[in-house]
Amino acid sequence: MAQLWGGRFTKKTDQMVYDFNASIGFDRRLYRQDIEGSMAHVKMLAKQKILTEEERDRILQGLSGILADVEDGSLPITKEYEDIHSFVEANLIDRIGDAGKKLHTGRSRNDQVALDMKLYVREEVQKTEELLTDLLKVILHIMEENLDTIMPGFTHLQKAQPITLAHHMGAYYEMFRRDRSRLADIYERMNVCPLGSGALAGTTYPLDRDYTAELLGFSGATLNSMDSVSDRDYVIEYLSALSTIMMHLSRFSEEIIIWNSNEYQFVEIDDAYSTGSSIMPQKKNPDIAELVRGKTGRVYGALMSMLTTMKGIPLAYNKDMQEDKEMAFDAMDTVNACLPLFTGMLGTMKFQISVMERSAKRGFTNATDAADYLVNHGVPFRDAHGIVGRLVLTCIEKECALDDLTLDEYQAISPVFEEDIYEAISMKTCVEKRLTKGAPGKGAMLEAIAIYKKELGCE
Numbered sequence: 001m002a003q004l005w006g007g008r009f010t011k012k013t014d015q016m017v018y019d020f021n022a023s024i025g026f027d028r029r030l031y032r033q034d035i036e037g038s039m040a041h042v043k044m045l046a047k048q049k050i051l052t053e054e055e056r057d058r059i060l061q062g063l064s065g066i067l068a069d070v071e072d073g074s075l076p077i078t079k080e081y082e083d084i085h086s087f088v089e090a091n092l093i094d095r096i097g098d099a100g101k102k103l104h105t106g107r108s109r110n111d112q113v114a115l116d117m118k119l120y121v122r123e124e125v126q127k128t129e130e131l132l133t134d135l136l137k138v139i140l141h142i143m144e145e146n147l148d149t150i151m152p153g154f155t156h157l158q159k160a161q162p163i164t165l166a167h168h169m170g171a172y173y174e175m176f177r178r179d180r181s182r183l184a185d186i187y188e189r190m191n192v193c194p195l196g197s198g199a200l201a202g203t204t205y206p207l208d209r210d211y212t213a214e215l216l217g218f219s220g221a222t223l224n225s226m227d228s229v230s231d232r233d234y235v236i237e238y239l240s241a242l243s244t245i246m247m248h249l250s251r252f253s254e255e256i257i258i259w260n261s262n263e264y265q266f267v268e269i270d271d272a273y274s275t276g277s278s279i280m281p282q283k284k285n286p287d288i289a290e291l292v293r294g295k296t297g298r299v300y301g302a303l304m305s306m307l308t309t310m311k312g313i314p315l316a317y318n319k320d321m322q323e324d325k326e327m328a329f330d331a332m333d334t335v336n337a338c339l340p341l342f343t344g345m346l347g348t349m350k351f352q353i354s355v356m357e358r359s360a361k362r363g364f365t366n367a368t369d370a371a372d373y374l375v376n377h378g379v380p381f382r383d384a385h386g387i388v389g390r391l392v393l394t395c396i397e398k399e400c401a402l403d404d405l406t407l408d409e410y411q412a413i414s415p416v417f418e419e420d421i422y423e424a425i426s427m428k429t430c431v432e433k434r435l436t437k438g439a440p441g442k443g444a445m446l447e448a449i450a451i452y453k454k455e456l457g458c459e
């Protein structure tokens with residue numbers, strides 16, 4: 001047991017208590033952030049003449065050595081330390097002696113861990129943002145290739161109106177675009193440095209907190225030391241953003257699973273992203289999409305866990321807050337693994353364009369347009385709705401599409417129909433005429449795509 005305290009104790013810690021209390025098993029992944037934070041702290045202490053330049057240089061050298069040795073595997077982070085902070089400090093003292101004992105001047109583990117976690121989450125937010133950008137680029141590519149690919153749009157999972165594949169993909173583009181902007185907001189709000197807040201009440205040393213903040217790339221230092229050591233809002237915000245990303249990925253996965261089914265056959269998932277069955281030789285399963293859908297639950301779980309952990313904590317730091325790590329790390333790992341897998345699956349997926357188009361035709365998705373045709377010829381919409389309803393019934397009896405009825409059959413139900421009805425209800429016309437902002441018509445789609453490309457910096 002190497003621990004940072006003990007002077008006022010007369011008994012050894014019970015082993016079970018020690019193990020229960022220790023966090024090294026999971027906060028070891030903060031080693032780099034802990035060392036970077038310590039380096040900035042020491043530079044600031046020397047600038048403020050709290051440490052000499054010599055002491056600073058020895059500490060910096062010791063810390064760089066520890067970092068290098070942890071990274072090349074020669075210095076394992078083992079369970080004999082209580083947490084990552086003890087590990088770094090104990091190793092520093094081992095290496096450089098008394099100067100190492102001055103590292104913790106004007107600092108508490110409370111502001112130290114608040115900083116480490118923030119540095120870690122800040123990097124993860126950036127990583128997620130990059131992974132989302134990769135996904136957005138793949139979706140955008142599919143959109144550009146499929147501006148004319150007709151497919152049925154659904155409501156209630158029933159065929160509704162014709163749209164294009166580009167338009168359907170565009171809906172997911174919007175979801176992930178919002179996710180990306182949410183991350184940018186979180187980054188901006190969280191990017192203030194808690195170091196120098198001490199245990200809770202600041203410190204009597206003349207620290208220059210703005211300088212430390214600047215060294216660590218923060219936009220400034222936090223304004224209340226009690227809040228600084230007990231704020232985990234940014235973890236909650238990030239977990240909430242991750243949950244929303246997973247919710248979007250899960251919806252998309254669900255749709256891909258449906259589209260990939262034998263009944264739909266709208267898409268075929270690439271062999272490299274499918275799995276087989278141990279018993280049924282014909283099977284090719286969409287396991288990746290199913291796993292992404294399934295893993296959504298554990299990310300939601302991390303968010304609920306964090307919200308619940310924080311809800312009863314009085315100011316300022318309490319040990320409950322050590323529980324901010326395990327599930328949050330798991331959620332970050334989960335999303336940062338799901339995103340590239342999903343992007344790979346989507347980018348290699350084959351869209352069965354002719355199946356989609358046939359499906360749009362066979363599902364009476366142009367029925368609204370047939371009614372609109374009548375309206376344009378002076379028939380009130382409610383009457384038009386009834387007339388087309390009867391046409392659909394005829395088609396169901398004859399097992400054909402609206403496009404397949406003869407003009408006589410049309411005119412038998414309403415004399416208003418003329419030869420140009422076929423043109424008016426062709427899938428192509430149905431989509432092309434929908435040009436309101438945000439609609440599937442090519443012109444409207446191109447406007448949206450131009451905005452997306454500008455945002456991604458790929459014009």
Ligand code: ARG
Nearest residue numbers: 023027083109110113321322
């Ligand atoms: N392992 C602790 C955590 O993750 C570090 C802070 C400990 N501070 C304390 N006063 N016990 O929250």
